[in-house]
Amino acid sequence: MDVVAEVDFDFSPFLKRYKDGRIERLLRSPLVAASENPTANRGVATRDVVIDHGTGVSARLFLPSEAVMAAGNRRLPLIMYIHGGSFCTESAFCRMYHRYATALAASTGALVV
Structure with a gap:
């Protein structure tokens, strides 16, 4: 073999x-593409960022538009969300976690990573 x-x-x-x-x-659940258009995503814009180019480790940012406008020059609170599976069975880009993080950002007005 x-x-x-x-x-x-x-x-x-x-x-x-x-x-x-x-x-x-x-x-594997279906992946959801990031979208800078908050109207298509409960008022939350999403963007993928590469953390380590050598390994390809990346994260998705969930930015609630209304909170950004209300904050002006102030920084938003930050929520770092890591699900219990440590992304062994899913990823930040799968439908289930995308929906959860979107709802979290929309309801708290925080930037969710």
Whole structure:
């Protein structure tokens, strides 16, 4: 058997780790594209940012438009949201967490990362 295809750790139905270091996520929900248009997203603009270019680690920012206008020159509160699955089974860009973070930003008036 090819070493690349050999499973080192099988944590079905969530993920598999291969001997070559690859991780395969088995549970995947549809991804949602970021949108700078807040009217399409409960008054929240979203943007993806790369945190580490070497590894490709990135995050999604959820910015409530009304809070930005009301804040003027003041900074918004910041909420750093990390779900319990540590993004092993999903990502910041999946539909479920996108909807949750959008609702959180809209209801609190905070920037959600």
